[in-house]
Amino acid sequence: MGLSLNTSNPQPGYVLGPAKPVVSGRHGKLVTFFASQKNVAPIGCESLLEADYCLYLEYLPSVISYRAQPFTVYFRDPALRYTPDFMATLDDGRQVLYEIKSNSSGRDPRWQQRRARLEELLGINGLSFEYVEEHQFRHPILLNNLRTLHHFGFNGNPCNTPSIVRLLLQQPDQHATIGQLIKLGARQEDVTFALFHQFLRCNLQHPLDLRSRVWAD
Numbered sequence: 001m002g003l004s005l006n007t008s009n010p011q012p013g014y015v016l017g018p019a020k021p022v023v024s025g026r027h028g029k030l031v032t033f034f035a036s037q038k039n040v041a042p043i044g045c046e047s048l049l050e051a052d053y054c055l056y057l058e059y060l061p062s063v064i065s066y067r068a069q070p071f072t073v074y075f076r077d078p079a080l081r082y083t084p085d086f087m088a089t090l091d092d093g094r095q096v097l098y099e100i101k102s103n104s105s106g107r108d109p110r111w112q113q114r115r116a117r118l119e120e121l122l123g124i125n126g127l128s129f130e131y132v133e134e135h136q137f138r139h140p141i142l143l144n145n146l147r148t149l150h151h152f153g154f155n156g157n158p159c160n161t162p163s164i165v166r167l168l169l170q171q172p173d174q175h176a177t178i179g180q181l182i183k184l185g186a187r188q189e190d191v192t193f194a195l196f197h198q199f200l201r202c203n204l205q206h207p208l209d210l211r212s213r214v215w216a217d
Contacts, residue, residue: 157193
């Protein structure tokens with residue numbers, strides 16, 4: 001995919017250049033490749049924190065596709081350039097740039113000053129920007145549940161989701177546990193795929209197991 005960015009500004013005050021490929025992690029961190037179904041390709045991340053955000057982007061139904069370090073933005077101010085951690089394309093056609101920080105990094109005064117300037121320049125040029133701190137998405141139980149569902153549902157078949165929904169609707173109160181659905185003939189990978197992609201619902205604020213109850217909207 002080439003360098004591209006939707007903008008309503010006819011004369012943007014920036015140019016795009018290629019970002020360095022992710023081949024090694026940041027100091028003290030490990031480069032990680034996330035297996036993305038939305039992008040049909042592995043996504044290279046400079047840290048485990050960024051890999052966890054990939055999982056979150058994969059989970060959000062409004063995100064159609066995303067890229068890690070898609071380009072570097074060179075502003076007219078030669079002292080400032082910016083490489084987003086991610087760029088996501090949403091289901092309404094918008095593109096959003098994301099910056100991911102740990103809780104401690106987010107409190108760094110130098111970053112706070114840089115963030116203010118970036119938000120100003122990106123806003124002037126009509127670019128959507130979201131700053132995300134670790135505590136906003138790295139909830140331990142939710143994250144562990146999403147990892148489990150993504151892992152076990154990776155080979156799930158979306159074509160089997162409607163039959164699982166019909167099976168659920170035939171049950172008392174239109175609920176069933178994951179284990180009951182499997183006993184009734186649904187494949188585990190199809191159930192977990194449907195849960196991860198939010199075709200089915202369950203309470204992800206509690207640890208998942210075969211006794212977890214599932215329902216359809």
